Amino acid sequence: MSIKPVIERIAGGRVRLASFQGDTPVTHRSVAAIAAGLLAIAPAKAQQVPNGKYDVPVSARDRFYTSDQFSNTVSVIDPSSNQLLGVIKLGDQTPGNLSPLYKGQLLVHGMGFSPDGKTLAVVSIGSNSVSFIDTETNTVKHTAYVGRSPHEAFFRPDGREVWVSIRGEDYVAVLDGKTFRETGRITVPTGPGMTIFSPDGRYGFVCSSFSPETVAIDTRTKKVAGRVKQASPFCPDLAATPDGKQVWLTLKDVGKVMVFDARPPFNILKTIDTGPITNHVNIARTAKGQFAYVTVGTENVVKVFRTSDFAQVASVPVGALPHGLWPSGDGSRMYVGLENADMVAVIDTAANKVIANVPIGQGPQGVAYVPGAVTAGDGRSNLMPLAKALAKTQLELSGTGRSQVTLFDQGQVQILQAAVAGLPPKTDFILALADRPDGRGKLQPLAKFTTNPAGSAIVNAIGPIRQVVTDEASDDRRYLVVANGTPDAPGAPVQVQR
Structure with missing residues (x-):
């Protein structure tokens, strides 16, 4: 039979189409054999959750973002050149932002992004808001005002909802993924610090900053499906592994990380002493395996652990008070916000060494690496230069x-x-x-x-x-x-x- 082909294959972690022209007789068996051979040559690797996409090599279309708490800005970096392109101004500096007539955002802090990479969700603790930013134009397309002291916000993997951890209260606010309006609330232990989803979207894991308990929420029923006892009450951050097997969380007050099974009954797998002011954790999957990267503030390092046996394999000096971190779309780099240095450190995950430092706004907190954030143009519109006053x-x-x-x-x-x-x-x-x-x-x-x-x-x-x-x-x-x-x-x- 005559075909024009379409055999879908996975190569180097990317989905491609291979075309065959002419009158070539093809059977189901031969197609299966070809596909199996291609897969054997180039196995797929999953990108860091929450979206579980295939690996995306670093490019000029990607963006790395930091939420800058003291300058009330979002810094925008081109990871292909590791250069700051500019900042998105969400608010003013002190004391202007203390006025009773102030309308900007205050204490820009948390950050998440949509599965399609087109929307940033930026949380401002002091103004109780989530700013939804178009990654193509760097403009705010909607601002949602939520409960007291929100901390982090993240889209479900299907993009239908945004879950906002309302740390000053006892619930997660559920927003519509398109209109960004609140549609419901999920009651959780007091002081929810962050929500992250399993790669398949079945569970939302919510840790607490005021209560010694993390809960797993069934995303379909919005009901608690399991509970995990934290070793202390103060968890600011957690991450799920791309293979869907583990959840890692940080305990800032006691300087530890905990690991639990991402599947029921959510058993604790390991508790590791990491050091005072353990801030955030994130996962990189590389050719060498799957690794957890943990920022330790008082030691000014990022510690690296294998997820297979929890052994520490590296300690990377990065600079003053490392906070948020996120891997590139292929796991080849880990980008780290340095809270007391107004800088981003770029770690090569193959060598576990810093290969670049990028100046940014003041006091970076949450961060996000978004592959393919810009599909048209240079992505520089509506950005402002990093002000000289931000010394x-x-x-x-x-x-x-x-x-x-x-x-x-x-x-x-x-x-x-x-x-x-x-x-x-x-x-x-x-x-x-x-x-x-x-x-x-x-x-x-x-x-x-x-x-x-x-x-x-x-x-x-x-x-x-x-x-x-x-x-x-x-x-x-x-x-x-x-x-x-x-x-x-x-x-x-x-x-x-x-």
Whole structure:
């Protein structure tokens, strides 16, 4: 018989069509043999969930995005050149964003994307919103206002719904995937931190930041199908493996990751000590196997674990306070947002080494790598340049443990963020300004904090701090310290500025 062919095959992880011309007799058996041979030559590999697509090589059509909490921007990177193309401005800097008449977004934080790669879902904690951004034009096409302090939002693998974790309350808001309007709520343990879906879309896994429990939700019935006890109450992030077998979650307060079976009854498989301020986890599937990458904030590294036996295979130094991370569409790279460095580190997953650093907006939190985000044009429309005002000053405090401090310029004031580590757990301390370099004498408290069970904390303050801690010639020179006690009863310093 005469055919014009169409044999679908998978090559290098990509779906292609092979055409045959002419009067070639073809039987079902010969077609099967050809297809089997092609598959044997080039086996398919699944991309990182949530969408389980075939591998997509890095290209100029891909985009990597970061949600920048202190500049209230979304940074847009071309991964083919590892260059910042510009930022999408969602709000203003401090103190302009504190006005009662302010209409922009505040504390841009979480990030998800649609299965077709055409829509970003960007969560702003301070304005209780999800901004839906067109990846082709870099414009906001809809803003949905939800409950108190949302943290992360993600599309179901079929694109029909967006699930938003309302961390300030006790539910997941379900939004329509096209209209972006809320259609329902799913009650979960208090403080849901994030939702991620199994690759087949059957389950939505919701961890908690305030309750020591993760739940598996049946996406068809919207009912709890299983529960997993967390080793601590503070889970900010979780990821499902592309093979559909495991879910990894981070526990920021105790510095651990947990792994559980992605299938009922969702048994815990492993708990691993990773280090204080363990932030996010994500999965890369490479020629060497399937690996979990974990950001550890106080050590400024990304730790890499095999998912087959949970063995640590690498520790990659990346820079100040690594937070969100996401693999490229083929797993060849892992992109990491550095919260206290205003930078993205690019890891080559074959060598587990940083191959590039890209400057971005202030305080990156959630991130997303979206293969094929731009199908027409150069994808630069409506982007703004990275403002000169987005400068920073970095300091270190040491003594009992150490603190890495970044001062994010907001004009005349700065937002201070300190990653504190190495102190006694569950103890009250203050971050303060001291008159003397040794931290002795009168203290001016800036912020009170209590260390978590791992003896660490993230501490924030706002003010004209850079002007007084960096001017060597000024009579008003002060020194940052961490001291025991409370603002009303400060004690002796335990860490001092170096």
